[in-house]
Amino acid sequence: MSPLVATVFLALFVTGFGFLLVFVASILGPKTNQSKVKKMAYECGLTSDGADRSKIPVKFYLTAILFILFDIEIIFLYPWAVAYQDYVSEGAGWFIFSSMFVFVLIFIFGLFWEIKSNALEWE
Amino acid sequence: MANNPIVFFPLAFVIAVAALGVLLASNPIFSALFLVLSMVCLGFMFLAMGAFFLGGVQLAVYAGAVTVLFVMVLMLFDLKDNANPIAKGLLSRFLKVSSIGVFVGLITGAVSLTKYYPVPVKAADPSSMESTRVLAVGLFRDYVFAFEILGVLLLVIAIGVVSVSRIKGGTHDRA
Amino acid sequence: MDAMYIGIEIIKMVVIFLLMVQLVPILVWIERRGSAFIQNRFGPNRVGPLGLVQLLADAVKFAFKEEFIPGGSYKFLFLLAPVVALIPGVLAFAAIPLGAPFSLEPFEMFGNTWGPYDLKLQGYDYGIGIVFVLGVSSLAAYSLLMAGWGSANKYSLFGALRASAQMISYELGLGLSLVGILLLYGTFSFNEMIAIQDGPLTFMFMGKETIIPFLPNWGIFYQPLGAILFFVSVFAESNRLPFDLPEAEAELVAGYHTEYGGLKMNMFYIGEYGHMMVASALMATFYFGGYNLPFVTPEAINEMFTGMGFAFNGASLMTTLVSHLILMTKVFLFLWIFIWVRWTLPRFRYDQLMDLGWKTILPWALANTVITAFVVVLMRGA
Numbered sequence: 001m002s003p004l005v006a007t008v009f010l011a012l013f014v015t016g017f018g019f020l021l022v023f024v025a026s027i028l029g030p031k032t033n034q035s036k037v038k039k040m041a042y043e044c045g046l047t048s049d050g051a052d053r054s055k056i057p058v059k060f061y062l063t064a065i066l067f068i069l070f071d072i073e074i075i076f077l078y079p080w081a082v083a084y085q086d087y088v089s090e091g092a093g094w095f096i097f098s099s100m101f102v103f104v105l106i107f108i109f110g111l112f113w114e115i116k117s118n119a120l121e122w123e
Numbered sequence: 124m125a126n127n128p129i130v131f132f133p134l135a136f137v138i139a140v141a142a143l144g145v146l147l148a149s150n151p152i153f154s155a156l157f158l159v160l161s162m163v164c165l166g167f168m169f170l171a172m173g174a175f176f177l178g179g180v181q182l183a184v185y186a187g188a189v190t191v192l193f194v195m196v197l198m199l200f201d202l203k204d205n206a207n208p209i210a211k212g213l214l215s216r217f218l219k220v221s222s223i224g225v226f227v228g229l230i231t232g233a234v235s236l237t238k239y240y241p242v243p244v245k246a247a248d249p250s251s252m253e254s255t256r257v258l259a260v261g262l263f264r265d266y267v268f269a270f271e272i273l274g275v276l277l278l279v280i281a282i283g284v285v286s287v288s289r290i291k292g293g294t295h296d297r298a
Numbered sequence: 299m300d301a302m303y304i305g306i307e308i309i310k311m312v313v314i315f316l317l318m319v320q321l322v323p324i325l326v327w328i329e330r331r332g333s334a335f336i337q338n339r340f341g342p343n344r345v346g347p348l349g350l351v352q353l354l355a356d357a358v359k360f361a362f363k364e365e366f367i368p369g370g371s372y373k374f375l376f377l378l379a380p381v382v383a384l385i386p387g388v389l390a391f392a393a394i395p396l397g398a399p400f401s402l403e404p405f406e407m408f409g410n411t412w413g414p415y416d417l418k419l420q421g422y423d424y425g426i427g428i429v430f431v432l433g434v435s436s437l438a439a440y441s442l443l444m445a446g447w448g449s450a451n452k453y454s455l456f457g458a459l460r461a462s463a464q465m466i467s468y469e470l471g472l473g474l475s476l477v478g479i480l481l482l483y484g485t486f487s488f489n490e491m492i493a494i495q496d497g498p499l500t501f502m503f504m505g506k507e508t509i510i511p512f513l514p515n516w517g518i519f520y521q522p523l524g525a526i527l528f529f530v531s532v533f534a535e536s537n538r539l540p541f542d543l544p545e546a547e548a549e550l551v552a553g554y555h556t557e558y559g560g561l562k563m564n565m566f567y568i569g570e571y572g573h574m575m576v577a578s579a580l581m582a583t584f585y586f587g588g589y590n591l592p593f594v595t596p597e598a599i600n601e602m603f604t605g606m607g608f609a610f611n612g613a614s615l616m617t618t619l620v621s622h623l624i625l626m627t628k629v630f631l632f633l634w635i636f637i638w639v640r641w642t643l644p645r646f647r648y649d650q651l652m653d654l655g656w657k658t659i660l661p662w663a664l665a666n667t668v669i670t671a672f673v674v675v676l677m678r679g680a
Contacts (some may be wrong), residue, residue: 002130002171003170003422003423003424004130004167004170004171004422005129005130006307006311006392006421006422007167007170007389007392007421007422008134008167009308009311010311010314010315010388010389010392010421010422011385011389013311013312013315014315014384014385014388014389015381015385017315017384018380018381018382018384018385018565019381021561021565022377022380022381022561022562022565024361024561025360025361025363025365025560025561025562026365028361028362029362029363029364029365029560030362030364056199056200057199058288059463060195060196060199060459060463061192061195061196061199061288062284062285062288063463063466063467063652064188064191064192064195064196064463064466065192065280065281065284066281066284066656067188067192067466067467067469067470068184068188068189068192069277069280069281070470070660071183071184071187071188071469071470071473072184072277073274073277074470074473074474074477075180075183075184076262076270076273077474077477077667078176078429078477078480078486079176079255079256079258079259079262080259080262080263081477081480081481081484082252082255082256082259082480082484082485082486083255083256083259083260083263083484084481084484084671084674085481085484085674085678086256086484087263088674088675088678089678092264093674093675093678094675096263097671097672097675099263099267099270099271100263100671101668101671102271102274103270103271103274104664104667104668106271106274106275106277106278107274107277107278107664108661108664109278110277110278110281110282111656111660111661111664113281113282114281114285114656115656115657117285119285119288120652120653120656120657121649150372152375152447156375156440156444159440163437166433170424170430175424175425175426176426176429176486178426178430179424179426179429179430179432179433180429180433181433182430182433182434182436182437183429183432183433183436183473186433186436186437187433187436187437187439187469188436188466191436191439191440191443191462191466194440194443195443195459195462195463198443198446198447198455198458198459199459252425252426252485252486252487255425255426255486
């Protein structure tokens with residue numbers, strides 16, 4: 001039996017269990033008494049005046065994009081790491097080290113440029 | 124394992140339904156969440172077909188980074204439902220219908236030209252690391268130059284993103 | 299592939315999930331009593347012996363709370379978010395071997411003879427163990443985002459965005475600090491990693507094999523910096539103090555789960571403790587030898603049980619049980635360290651937190667990788 005069937009079964013089982021818990025909680029509680037005041041969003045007791053979306057902070061977007069780029073780099077490092085010892089025992093150790101070193105150097109340059117130019121400032 | 128129908132068809136069905144959901148959902152956030160579902164199921168499909176490392180990468184990078192970006196950015200914007208869903212006008216309607224026709228024709232052609240005989244596929248052993256080692260050899264010996272160019276490309280993307288966010292006249296102008 | 303095998307696999311899945319869910323009340327009890335001990339007060343000690351029944355009473359209380367859905371929210375997303383919070387932790391936990399593999403000879407049950415089986419105490423074994431675990435853990439950001447947005451509360455939304463930005467920043471440190479240990483082991487699979495870590499500390503020094511006989515061959519001795527970076531990153535991944543600003547009480551009320559109450563909020567906590575358990579199991583597997591005792595292989599334990607007079611099946615099951623208990627001891631040790639750190643250190647400010655992730659952990663993890671690779675080539679390439 002392939003392990004994928006086990007994975008999908010576990011995911012579906014957990015989802016079903018979760019929905020069961022939510023359903024049980026909704027049945028067991030006392031009858032809700034939904035008043036208009038109760039349904040308002042909780043903002044430390046002050047009345048809300050809606051969300052101001054005129055100025056959207058761009059730092060979330062920058063953080064996510066930089067995360068994607070560095071995640072891709074890490075994904076390249078993974079097969080390199082597991083094949084490293086094979087290359088070393090074959091005698092091609094310095095070649096494989098230097099090829100990845102150049103790649104990592106490009107990334108270190110990118111990271112230091114980001115830090116220097118304060119792209120990741122969260123004041 | 125790819126020719127194991129009990130694994131393939133339900134996953135393919137879920138992917139197709141999720142993809143339709145991306146197009147047809149009225150709220151953009153629901154579209155993005157359907158996209159997440161299809162990416163996750165696509166990762167599972169890779170795992171089912173024996174591309175284990177690629178399945179893990181799909182889950183980690185696509186479903187775990189790219190669609191997180193989509194969902195985060197969509198949540199920052201306060202888009203109303205059905206914000207301008209269908210453009211009006213004769214030309215746009217013609218383009219829509221004709222593009223649908225082209226796609227349907229392509230799919231029909233692909234399905235009718237497929238030969239249905241079972242291809243004996245050696246089921247890959249999930250506990251082995253063979254496929255990853257083959258990938259590593261290909262990447263770092265045969266195509267090492269392309270790999271370095273890819274690093275430079277990613278650097279260009281990083282610098283470009285930061286520069287565009289500081290464009291003259293924008294909110295984060297550093298002039 | 300017969301009915302008994304499928305039955306065993308299904309029961310294994312359910313047991314792994316219930317194990318994770320049932321460890322949560324125990325962990326909460328340890329947390330409350332432990333924090334009380336650290337803060338020089340009593341924890342819960344009235345309900346049941348040593349306050350153990352307190353958590354059961356709390357669970358029942360949560361189940362009977364009123365169901366509340368804030369007005370203006372998207373009801374389906376609001377209800378889906380706590381369910382999605384459970385999934386990544388369980389999927390990751392099932393991928394980690396919780397004990398030694400065991401094999402069963404043909405045995406009699408329900409009047410049939412069931413054939414020889416080779417089973418693992420692991421939900422599913424992919425060869426790419428760690429990549430799968432990292433991929434699934436990164437899906438945890440979605441439950442936060444859905445909870446924050448589905449609450450239709452702008453403080454919840456910003457709390458959720460900040461929490462997910464924190465989570466993705468530390469995923470980089472997590473992934474990168476593991477590359478050093480992968481360089482040394484040369485495999486992704488957890489079972490192989492645990493098998494490599496037996497015997498005394500052996501390494502190649504200038505082309506000669508050097509053995510230090512009194513230290514076990516654990517990963518912590520090869521990669522101390524990597525272990526520290528990994529441990530710090532998993533604190534931030536599971537939103538634990540000192541990185542728990544997104545759910546801090548004084549800042550954004552309760553952050554992304556402000557509008558949740560009752561069992562739905564409890565499910566978020568089950569998810570958080572699930573991530574802690576996965577993190578502890580990963581620390582034990584990578585750096586501390588997994589389910590093995592130092593210098594003792596599972597075969598030796600098996601022979602010990604056979605010598606004691608167990609049959610083949612019995613000895614195999616007892617070996618698995620002993621190895622599972624060994625792993626659980628290590629996991630509980632790390633969970634205690636999680637709790638200990640939570641009640642000792644103050645909370646980081648958000649910009650300090652992001653600075654730590656991007657400007658400290660990421661460069662050090664890169665340096666760790668490069669230095670490890672350099673040393674391996676130097677010492678083994680000769």
